[in-house]
Amino acid sequence: MPDQSYDIVIIGGGIVGLATALQFGRAFPKLRLALLEKEDRVAGHQSGHNSGVIHSGIYYKPGSLKAKLCVEGAAAMVGFCREHAIPVEICGKIIVTTTADEIPRLQALLERGQANGIAGLRLLNKSQAREIEPHCGGAAWLQVPGTGITDYVAVCQKYAELIAAQGGAVNTKTEVTSIARSNGETAVETSRGSVATKYLINCAGLHSDRVSRMAGEKTEVTIVPFRGEYYDLVAEREHLVRGLIYPVPDLRFPFLGVHFTRRISGGVDAGPNAVLAFKREGYRRTDFSLHDTATTFAYSGFWQMAAKYWRSGVGEFYRSFHKSAFVRALQSLLPEIGSSDLVADGSGVRATAVARDGSLVDDFQFVCSHNMLHVWNVVSPAATASLPIGREIVRMAQQGFGLS
Numbered sequence: 485m486p487d488q489s490y491d492i493v494i495i496g497g498g499i500v501g502l503a504t505a506l507q508f509g510r511a512f513p514k515l516r517l518a519l520l521e522k523e524d525r526v527a528g529h530q531s532g533h534n535s536g537v538i539h540s541g542i543y544y545k546p547g548s549l550k551a552k553l554c555v556e557g558a559a560a561m562v563g564f565c566r567e568h569a570i571p572v573e574i575c576g577k578i579i580v581t582t583t584a585d586e587i588p589r590l591q592a593l594l595e596r597g598q599a600n601g602i603a604g605l606r607l608l609n610k611s612q613a614r615e616i617e618p619h620c621g622g623a624a625w626l627q628v629p630g631t632g633i634t635d636y637v638a639v640c641q642k643y644a645e646l647i648a649a650q651g652g653a654v655n656t657k658t659e660v661t662s663i664a665r666s667n668g669e670t671a672v673e674t675s676r677g678s679v680a681t682k683y684l685i686n687c688a689g690l691h692s693d694r695v696s697r698m699a700g701e702k703t704e705v706t707i708v709p710f711r712g713e714y715y716d717l718v719a720e721r722e723h724l725v726r727g728l729i730y731p732v733p734d735l736r737f738p739f740l741g742v743h744f745t746r747r748i749s750g751g752v753d754a755g756p757n758a759v760l761a762f763k764r765e766g767y768r769r770t771d772f773s774l775h776d777t778a779t780t781f782a783y784s785g786f787w788q789m790a791a792k793y794w795r796s797g798v799g800e801f802y803r804s805f806h807k808s809a810f811v812r813a814l815q816s817l818l819p820e821i822g823s824s825d826l827v828a829d830g831s832g833v834r835a836t837a838v839a840r841d842g843s844l845v846d847d848f849q850f851v852c853s854h855n856m857l858h859v860w861n862v863v864s865p866a867a868t869a870s871l872p873i874g875r876e877i878v879r880m881a882q883q884g885f886g887l888s
Contacts, residue, residue: 487677490516490653493670494685495660495695497521499531499636499867500859501687502643502654503874509650511878512887517652518681519644520674522659527640529765530689531867533832535745535753538562538572538632539865542579542597542605543733543740548847550865551600553876557869561639562632564871570638571748577631577728578613580622582816587624589732594626604629619724621819631728633748636867643870660688663699665854670699683885685877686858690764690835696851696858705837705845705860706783709764709776712756712834713804715826717744725752729817742803742813754814754826758834759804760797767831769804788842837861850877852884 492515494505505519521528538561541554565572581590590607597605606627608616613625644654655676662673663684672679688695693707717725730743745753760780763773780786790797803809811823837845837860849861857880862873881887 487679488518489680490518491681492517492683492685493672493679493681494519494687495672496687496689496692497523497526497640497644497654497656498529498687498689499527499640499643499870500689500862500873500877501685502526502640502647503870504685504687504877505647505652505654505874506643506650507871507874507878508881509647509652511882513650517647518679519647519652519654520658520660520672520679521654521656522675524657526644526654526656527637530832530835530863531640532637533767533830534636534864534867536633536636536748537728537745537868538634539868540577540597540602540628540631541600541865542593542602542628544596544600544865545846546596546599549876550847550869553848553869553872554865555600555602556872557865558630558632560871561634561868565634565639568642570634570642572632572634573748574630574632575727575746576616577628577730578608578617578620579626579628579730579732580620580817581624581732582622584623586732590624590626593732597628602628602630617726617729619818619820620729621815621817633728633746635748639867639870660695660698663695665700668855670855682855683881684856685881686856687862690833692835692858692860693837696860699854699856699858701851701853701856701858703860704851705839705849706779706785707764707835708780708783708786708789708838709761709766710758710834710836711761711766711831712758713831714753714755714829715810716829717752717754717821718825718827719751721821721825722752724818724820731817742810744814744818753829754821755810755829756831757800757803757810759800761833764835765833767833783838785838785840785842789838789844790842792842834863836863848873850880852880855885857881857884
């Protein structure tokens, strides 16, 4: 017999799982709810290894769920941080073209942002750009004044605190090992005993596809991990960056290119690149998992993706092992920067959902079946948009599960 019984169990203590639990508690306060997290703390992976940026929504396809929820989520995140005394700053961002042939892409980005309802966007000339970022290089510039920064670990901790205050259980050190359906209930075996639940929400991030398969769901995507590596600006050169400086991205990819990000706790990040990781939680180059690597290499979608984007992948790997190449990429944004101005810092791993045809899943993706809802692709801007994402998951679960 199960050791514990709940109405709703959420797997994953990252920011999406926590926001979902928080929104469920608000919408259905009488339901018994538990969140299961395998690490000894919340925000142990993607949510605790990011740049802390509150994104504006300028990059996302108009009409997409990403665009809608990011714009709404940015305002909600700023409000949440201010309400709960979590450090937050609206520092703004400049997006830079490094060559003249990128200027049409900058104009397209402006139009995309305007279509998404982002306020205050404006193209800048050189003198205007230098007023905002005096050391910035480039050929043309776009200002995004509403972009901010915060501490997402602190946000996650506050979410967990509020969930507990609502009567929910946040169980860390609880790894899910198997899932089975029987007689209208789902039995979840964990490293700390068995849990029975009427409804299950899979917010397992880097392991969301595996949890889906564990539950008997045929997945349409496989998670391929990409590691992003950062440098730090040395303290005496931090004055070169006032806010955020980004390149014009190639919107075919989910990665934004190396950039400069001022952190809410102080200091300036430079990066990240994007290289294939050989372990789903592999934050160092030497981290390796035979299981994770075999899963990636056995997946036909990975090889189709690699065939499309191998040139970019080779460039990212080269930059990973050659600091001089990393520095050159950064110099296109900040010409005064030099190799001695940068020291190696941490890294993060991004759960990139790849479809069977090799395409990178662009929008958020959810699947609801058998009283379970699986969150397959909720990466950036997941932290920014976590509150409305959680509300959207509750809405879909309410419809799919017949909750009233």
